[in-house]
Amino acid sequence: MTTAATASGGNAGQRGVDAARRAEILAEPGFGRYFTDHMFTSTWTPDLGWHDAAVRDYGPFRLDPATATLHYAQEIFEGLKAYRHPDGSVWLFRPEMNAARFQRSARRLALPELPVEDFLTAVESLVRTDVDWVPPTGDEHSLYLRPFMFASEVFLGVRPANEVTFAVIASPAGSYFAGGVRPVSIWLSEEYARAAPGGTGAAKCGGNYAASLLAQREAIANGCDQVAFLDAAEHSTVEELGGMNLFFVYHDGTIVTPELSGSILEGVTRSSIIEIADDLGYKVIERQVGIEEWRSGVASREITEVFACGTAAVITPVGTLKWRGGEVVSARVDEVSMRLRQQLVDIQYGLAPDGHGWLRRVA
Numbered sequence: 417m418t419t420a421a422t423a424s425g426g427n428a429g430q431r432g433v434d435a436a437r438r439a440e441i442l443a444e445p446g447f448g449r450y451f452t453d454h455m456f457t458s459t460w461t462p463d464l465g466w467h468d469a470a471v472r473d474y475g476p477f478r479l480d481p482a483t484a485t486l487h488y489a490q491e492i493f494e495g496l497k498a499y500r501h502p503d504g505s506v507w508l509f510r511p512e513m514n515a516a517r518f519q520r521s522a523r524r525l526a527l528p529e530l531p532v533e534d535f536l537t538a539v540e541s542l543v544r545t546d547v548d549w550v551p552p553t554g555d556e557h558s559l560y561l562r563p564f565m566f567a568s569e570v571f572l573g574v575r576p577a578n579e580v581t582f583a584v585i586a587s588p589a590g591s592y593f594a595g596g597v598r599p600v601s602i603w604l605s606e607e608y609a610r611a612a613p614g615g616t617g618a619a620k621c622g623g624n625y626a627a628s629l630l631a632q633r634e635a636i637a638n639g640c641d642q643v644a645f646l647d648a649a650e651h652s653t654v655e656e657l658g659g660m661n662l663f664f665v666y667h668d669g670t671i672v673t674p675e676l677s678g679s680i681l682e683g684v685t686r687s688s689i690i691e692i693a694d695d696l697g698y699k700v701i702e703r704q705v706g707i708e709e710w711r712s713g714v715a716s717r718e719i720t721e722v723f724a725c726g727t728a729a730v731i732t733p734v735g736t737l738k739w740r741g742g743e744v745v746s747a748r749v750d751e752v753s754m755r756l757r758q759q760l761v762d763i764q765y766g767l768a769p770d771g772h773g774w775l776r777r778v779a
């Protein structure tokens with residue numbers, strides 16, 4: 417049998433790598449392949465509330481085959497990073513926003529809401545315990561943190577679970593642009609939707625990702641890197657990628673991002689870019705963007721740049737938009753998007769003033 421660890425060349429299930437091996441991993445961490453020595457876990461039941469919170473050795477969960485989440489996908493997650501600054505200190509970027517979003521996701525999935533303070537304590541205690549796993553500054557490396565919560569009750573009846581597990585794991589992450597900035601190509605999904613009105617699109621849950629995978633596979637089959645989704649009802653309004661929000665830069669310098677419709681995930685990166693763009697003097701508008709506006713705007717050069725954003729990649733320029741029967745290529749891929757990206761990354765790594773108070777020191 418090939419385990420996930422051997423398939424990806426990672427260290428999952430392997431205990432206690434020594435300092436030399438860790439340094440090797442941190443020099444070229446990739447994404448989601450290696451995990452630190454510890455994890456945080458706690459349990460919720462209706463009687464006890466949240467309890468048994470602890471940082472313990474990283475290792476597998478033992479799951480009964482009838483564990484509810486395996487059947488009904490009552491599960492949510494978060495993604496944020498710890499950054500090492502040039503003086504060696506370690507910082508989180510707006511973790512309160514992840515904590516608040518985790519609560520909103522929990523509410524939508526009928527999971528118990530974890531208090532913001534408990535979320536922060538969990539993340540910070542894991543980072544402090546495994547602080548040697550936060551990569552050195554430079555090269556845009558970071559420690560990716562993955563808080564998640566799932567129905568761990570053993571029960572096949574359909575109702576919100578009466579036992580829930582919360583956990584945080586950590587994985588060193590390399591720069592998305594290790595080989596230099598490369599614009600991504602986007603496949604327009606005209607058949608599949610990611611999220612529907614009244615559905616779970618605004619929650620960060622595994623089910624949304626499961627729903628996006630077939631479309632993502634279609635993107636790859638059509639020679640594209642990522643897939644863009646439209647609104648489920650009309651297939652006419654631009655929503656987002658499978659795991660990143662979208663922005664459009666217009667000829668006159670105006671920046672537009674699809675307004676939160678209830679089926680778009682509210683990215684921390686999206687919110688931060690809106691504020692940073694404003695700081696840098698750009699006019700930013702949140703409104704509906706029609707797919708025809710994207711296609712014809714790029715073709716006519718009214719739209720000069722398109723970019724996607726999220727914690728993992730920060731900002732990635734979009735080069736080509738492709739659909740069944742055609743494609744358009746952006747005029748520029750780097751000017752505004754790379755300026756915004758640099759400003760955001762500089763704040764995260766302590767190289768630009770944190771005027772908004774977005775950073776939170778952990779170590």
Ligand SMILES: *Cc1c(COP(=O)(O)O)cnc(C)c1O
Pocket residue numbers: 495620656657658659660661681682683684685686725726727728
């Ligand atoms: C996580 C996520 C994003 C990006 O959110 P960030 O907080 O910026 O990382 C965008 N879209 C979807 C669907 C997501 O799950």
